[in-house]
Amino acid sequence: MKPFLQAENLSKRWGELMLFENISFTVFEGAKVALIAKNGTGKSSLLDLLAGKESPDEGIITLSNDVKMGYFEQIPDLNPNNTVIEEVFESDNEKIKTVKAFELAMAHNKQDEITAISAKMDELNAWAIEVEIKQILTELKINFLEQKVSELSGGQQKRLALAKVLINQPDLLILDEPTNHLDLEMIEWLEAYLEKTKSTLLMVTHDRYFLDRVCNEIIEMEDNQIYRYQGNYSYFLEKRDERIAMQQASISKAKNLMRTEIEWMRRMPKARSHKAKYRVDAFQDLKNKASQNIREDKVEMNVKSARLGKKIVELEHVSKSFPGVKLIEDFSYKFQRFEKVGIVGKNGTGKSTFLNLLTQTLTPDSGAIEIGQTIKFGYYRQEGIAFDPREKVIEAVQKIAEFIHFEDGTKMSATQMLTHFLFPPETQYNYIEKLSGGEQRRLYLCTVLMQNPNFLILDEPTNDLDIMTLNVLEDYLQSFAGCVVVVSHDRFFMDKIVDHLFVFEGEGAITDFPGNYTVYRNKVEEEEQQKAKAEAKKKAEAKAKSEAVAKPSQPQTKKKLSFKEKREFEQLENEIPELEEQIGELEDLLNSGTLKHDELYEKSLQLDDMKSQLDEKELRWLELSELG
Known part of the structure; x- marks a missing residue:
């Protein structure tokens, strides 16, 4: 296998914080690799180094000759003055330049140019790539080609940046959280696209189904060590558990051996001098091994929730529209105690509007929403909250409460609570601006849960959270003594949490589906297959009928079964x-x-x-x- 990208002894600091030190790994041609690590350990910084956006403090990065790299960043680097069509086709590739000229001529209906460029398209054999480009743009819902990049929403810019990277068909594709800001249909399309692509792939993602289906290798970065797993996410989970168990067993064995070695080392120097020197050296190695503390940090989230009364939230004949867009029409529903509802639907069908109606941030055009007297909402918004970057982590939490109360009657100080959320004491006095995006999300989650809500509303809670935090959040939600409404594009998360779905069909229609996301998708696919089968049968019958009419005089000889x-x-x-x-x-x-x-x-x-x-x-x- 040909090495495409090699990282040797890389180290990177951010101010006083050491992100990673002396790490090495190789990405080979044809591999589809996922990088897994906790938030704050420098995943995005590492990708920036590999893509040449930043330089390491120490170490060497080697990209093989003639390997073309494409990098999708969390914060897209786009030209705000370009139109979408100008930006998406920005490339040195002659075929893509020709397709760009063709699309511009088509957009402005310049017939002479269309004829001339069509001839060049024939010459370059560029029609196949034009079809693929259109498919990518269609699947990512990029149909605003004449709009300025500066006028696009954050989500639209992310999709534009992703399309731009895919269209250039790089040899090595580096993706940083590619599923954020994509709806579920887009994610499933991207998943299928990356499974088939010939590009070598290195990506960071928290989407576990995506990891399982696309990747054939996992690189785990933990405690400045690199662990490689030649398999998908399911294989990684199995082998990671084995690795941790072996390390723990090794440490336990080392501690037992150490007792006898300590006795020996404490003997008189005269006695020790008669022993082999290797044994003295081996003792130091043994001491280092025995002193390791292999444990998995967990975010403990058994925060007390306020008591739920009989009336929860009741919606009666609720409708909501905006100019030219009907989002919710005549929807009624009574929430029950402890139910967990997932919300799915294409972008723009009213999911976030529905959440804002529940929390009375918006008022319905017609109908009524009644909130029970005991209901205390906890609303985790997609856009997060605007922390003061010059504020310290501990100060942001102390604003909400000095002490947090738990289900078992105990209480915890703000400092202890932050420690549970993987913010050690030295980090708590850091300024918020020094936290990674994922750490700021974790802090935001902490501030929502510590307010003791009994009705949680989570709008895209999985964005930018690492898999370790997601696991614990899922455990917390499964045992949460209250109601949960969640909008998420993370299929794994939805499957673990929700009892049923509100499916936003568009044009104001909302369907209550009894099951999780995988069950729902299976049903949709089955219906699509049945529809396709019926249409194929109808076409075959019509064809047979037309052929029979065209040749009425020909005798029909029926072949018998063997x-x-x-x-x-x-x-x-x-x-x-x-x-x-x-x-x-x-x-x-x-x-x-x-x-x-x-x-x-x-x-x-x-x-x-x-x-x-x-x-x-x-x-x-x-x-x-x-x-x-």
Whole structure:
């Protein structure tokens, strides 16, 4: 395998903070690599170094000759004065330049230019890349080509930057949180695109389904050590547990051995001089190993929630529109105690508007929303809150409460609470501006939960949080003694948390779906397959009818089944009902709510495979039945 990118003994500080020190790894051609590390350990800084945006304090980065790199950053570097079409096609690639000229000529209906450029497109064989570019733009909903970049929202700019990187088809693709600001359909498309791409891939993402399906190698950065796992996210979890168990066992063994070595080392120097020197040296290694403290920091979030009364939140015939856009129409619902609802839908269908109606930030055009007297909202907004960057971490928390009360009746100081949220005492007195984006998100989460809400509203809570924090947040929400409403593009997170979904269909329609996201997507895909099958059958019948009309005088000779085909037909008549029964049982199991998230994923894949088998068998049965 050819090494595309090599990092040797890299170190980087940010002010007084050491992000990472003396780390080394290689990305080989064709690999699809994910980088996993806790927030604040310098993942984005490392990608900046690898992409040549920053320089390491120490170490060497080597990019193989003629390797073209594309870098998608968390904060896009775009020219605000360009139109979208000018920015997205900014490239040194002659084919892409020609496609850009063609699109501009088409946009302004310049017929002479269209004819001339079309000839050049033929010459360069650029039509295939033009089709792929249009697909990327369509899937990422980039249809505002004449608009200035400066006029776009933050989410639109992120999608534009992603499209620009993909269109250039680099040999090495570096992506920093590519799924943020994408809706679920876009994420699923990007997932499929990256699975098929020939580009070598290095990315940071917290989307665990994305990791599992796209990546074939995981690099974990922990305590200035690099651990490599040749497999996807599921494999990483399994092997990481084994690694930690082995380290803990090794430390325990070292501590036992150390007792005898300490006794020996304490003997008189005269006795020691007769021993081999290697044993003295080995003792120091043993001491270092035994003194290691292998533990996993966890964010403990068993914060007390306020008591819930009988009335929670009730919506009656609620409607909300903005000029030219109908978002919610005649929606009624009564929330029950302890329920957890996920909200899904395309961007612009009213998800955030719905949350603002719940919290009475917005008022409905018609209908009523009644809030129970005991309800205390905790609202984690997508845009976060504007911390004062010159304020210290501890000061931001102390503004809310000096002490936080817990379910078991105990209380904790603001300093102790921050320590639980992985902000050690030395970090608590840092200025907020020194925190990474993920650390600021974790701090924001802390300030929301410590207010003891009993109705949590979470708008894209997974953005910029590391996987370790997400795991603990999920555990907290599963045992949370209150209601939860969550908007998230993280399918793994939704599958673990929600009992049912509000599906925002567009044009004001909201459907209450009884199940989590994977169950919902399976149902949608099944309906799409059935629709496609019905349309294909309709076309085939229409074609057969037209052919029969065109050739009425030709005698129809019917081919008879061979002995082998008869046996196959009989076998299919037995297999199809059995397979339908197995599919029904599996669907019941998926809808039961008893499966763990990893079992749910595995069974969903199994269901897809069984449905594909059923489709094939039914088509074959139809073919044979027409002959029999």
